[in-house]
Amino acid sequence: xxxxxxxxxxxxxxxxxxxxxxxxxxxxxxxxxxxxxxxxxxxxxxxxxxxxxxxxxxxxxxxxxxxxxxxxxxxxxxxxxxxxxxxxxxxxxxxxxxxxxxxxxxxxxxxxxxxxxxxxxxxxxxxxxxxxxxxxxxxxxxxxxxxxxxxxxxxxxxxxxxxxxxxxxxxxxxxxxxxxxxxxxxxxxxxxxxxxxxxxxxxxxxxxxxxxxxxxxxxxxxxxxxxxxxxxxxxxxxxxxxxxxxxxxxxxxxxx
Amino acid sequence: xxxxxxxxxxxxxxxxxxxxxxxxxxxxxxxxxxxxxxxxxxxxxxxxxxxxxxxxxxxxxxxxxxxxxxxxxxxxxxxxxxxxxxxxxxxxxxxxxxxxxxxxxxxxxxxxxxxxxxxxxxxxxxxxxxxxxxxxxxxxxxxxxxxxxxxxxxxxxxxxxxxxxxxxxxxxxxxxxxxxxxxxxxxxxxxxxxxxxxxxxxxxxxxxxxxxxxxxxxxxxxxxxxxxxxxxxxxxxxxxxxxxxxxxxxxxxxxxxxxxxxxxxxxxxxxxxxxxxxxxxxxxxxxxxxxxxxxxxxxxxxx
Numbered sequence: 001x002x003x004x005x006x007x008x009x010x011x012x013x014x015x016x017x018x019x020x021x022x023x024x025x026x027x028x029x030x031x032x033x034x035x036x037x038x039x040x041x042x043x044x045x046x047x048x049x050x051x052x053x054x055x056x057x058x059x060x061x062x063x064x065x066x067x068x069x070x071x072x073x074x075x076x077x078x079x080x081x082x083x084x085x086x087x088x089x090x091x092x093x094x095x096x097x098x099x100x101x102x103x104x105x106x107x108x109x110x111x112x113x114x115x116x117x118x119x120x121x122x123x124x125x126x127x128x129x130x131x132x133x134x135x136x137x138x139x140x141x142x143x144x145x146x147x148x149x150x151x152x153x154x155x156x157x158x159x160x161x162x163x164x165x166x167x168x169x170x171x172x173x174x175x176x177x178x179x180x181x182x183x184x185x186x187x188x189x190x191x192x193x194x195x196x197x198x199x200x201x202x203x204x205x206x207x208x209x210x211x212x213x214x215x216x217x218x219x220x221x222x223x224x225x226x227x228x229x230x231x232x233x234x235x236x237x238x239x240x241x242x243x244x245x246x247x248x249x250x251x252x253x254x255x256x
Numbered sequence: 257x258x259x260x261x262x263x264x265x266x267x268x269x270x271x272x273x274x275x276x277x278x279x280x281x282x283x284x285x286x287x288x289x290x291x292x293x294x295x296x297x298x299x300x301x302x303x304x305x306x307x308x309x310x311x312x313x314x315x316x317x318x319x320x321x322x323x324x325x326x327x328x329x330x331x332x333x334x335x336x337x338x339x340x341x342x343x344x345x346x347x348x349x350x351x352x353x354x355x356x357x358x359x360x361x362x363x364x365x366x367x368x369x370x371x372x373x374x375x376x377x378x379x380x381x382x383x384x385x386x387x388x389x390x391x392x393x394x395x396x397x398x399x400x401x402x403x404x405x406x407x408x409x410x411x412x413x414x415x416x417x418x419x420x421x422x423x424x425x426x427x428x429x430x431x432x433x434x435x436x437x438x439x440x441x442x443x444x445x446x447x448x449x450x451x452x453x454x455x456x457x458x459x460x461x462x463x464x465x466x467x468x469x470x471x472x473x474x475x476x477x478x479x480x481x482x483x484x485x486x487x488x489x490x491x492x493x494x495x496x497x498x499x500x501x502x503x504x505x506x507x508x509x510x511x512x513x514x515x516x517x518x519x520x521x522x523x524x525x526x527x528x529x530x531x532x533x534x535x536x537x538x539x540x541x542x543x544x545x546x547x548x549x550x551x552x553x554x555x556x557x558x559x
Binding site for chain 1: 405409427432434445
């Protein structure tokens with residue numbers, strides 16, 4: 001699916017080894033803006049490692065990761081996020097003892113209220129910003145269908161709702177690119193019906209999505225393009241239907 | 257008896273400032289510091305020295321103390337917090353030992369063990385504070401100011417970020433929060449506030465020497481925080497009221513001084529151990545049902 005404006009994320013020749021294990025091996029692919037790209041592959045293909053390499057949690061041994069042409073390799077995670085590339089975690093990492101609203105507020109960048117100096121020197125600006133952030137956080141929760149649970153503790157939500165919350169808080173960061181690590185794993189049919197449309201609608205809000213998905217059947221519902229990863233290397237890429245119907249890939253995927 | 261009560265209240269004010277400021281680190285961002293007594297000392301020496309040699313007044317002394325405390329902490333916080341929060345307890349222990357050695361051995365300035373006598377009483381808006389009750393008012397006013405500052409810091413977007421860092425650094429970084437910078441900032445603020453207590457103490461007792469700022473004082477301040485409850489802003493205040501009453505209560509028992517001093521240490525130790533078993537969240541802390549505690553998550557695993 002070609003895009004007029006060129007790729008927003010470019011992963012070029014990225015490699016990462018842990019001890020003797022080559023987790024990611026000369027991996028090259030790009031992500032088109034305002035589309036959903038699915039990253040699939042068997043267990044241990046290096047999908048989460050790629051996320052960690054893009055977002056600065058791991059540093060590649062070789063290769064480059066660019067966002068709109070700017071090199072991300074070498075930046076700490078919070079700088080990568082501030083450039084506009086945010087990620088969720090497979091194990092969510094919510095602030096369980098905080099409310100749903102606070103979790104989303106932490107996604108908002110509040111330069112005046114988060115600065116210990118302006119906190120005292122510009123009380124009116126701090127108050128105004130907190131009010132804006134709250135209104136925005138509630139809007140975000142509305143979009144993810146969690147507004148009525150804004151004041152519950154994150155740990156009290158059901159699992160699918162916790163997953164939505166993990167997406168809501170990075171949506172609130174205003175990052176252009178959202179990396180979703182298995183947004184629908186462990187869901188029953190009802191939860192899937194609820195979550196898949198929300199993921200699809202992220203694109204309408206100008207977001208570019210790169211997601212990891214385990215389920216070969218779901219990938220065509222979730223994504224516009226698929227990158228198939230095997231042993232840390234891109235084996236194929238293309239439309240979901242092409243990838244899921246390729247017998248060679250299915251064989252690798254199911255490990256026959 | 258009233259002078260006695262006044263002295264107790266002044267000390268409650270001083271230790272409340274110390275415990276409140278230490279709790280910014282311990283309770284709100286989860287960093288343990290063993291240097292708080294040394295920082296208290298830095299504040300005391302800094303304001304005593306500028307009062308004795310430069311004739312600087314009480315307010316000027318407070319500012320100098322805060323700046324000196326902030327600088328001393330930043331010196332250690334900047335290199336050590338860049339590595340990982342866990343190292344800070346070791347680095348702060350080092351800072352405590354080094355600063356105490358400086359207080360004891362830089363005799364040209366600190367007068368060593370003999371200490372600095374003759375520190376002037378504070379003059380507040382033209383009023384010399386020299387009666388016990390005036391001092392109670394001043395100490396409690398400064399404690400209230402510290403409380404207000406801590407409240408502002410913790411009940412804000414900044415405080416939210418600190419607690420997010422405490423609970424999950426990796427998630428905080430993923431939300432674009434600069435974990436290292438925020439830790440350095442709060443360690444510096446905590447020490448600036450802690451140093452205010454030193455200034456207050458120096459002008460109250462009018463004499464300081466290194467023995468007031470030794471390691472056991474750091475541990476004592478930590479006990480105030482833990483006993484009072486570190487997850488509430490007011491927890492350390494309760495800790496200060498109760499633990500400072502312990503030696504006073506002992507004085508009413510007919511125990512000779514030689515026994516009473518070690519008795520105190522034993523009692524503090526015993527109280528801490530009892531609390532760890534019976535009420536680990538402290539007196540004001542929010543109780544958590546044990547059965548519902550999630551399994552511990554290793555903080556450095558990513559994914």
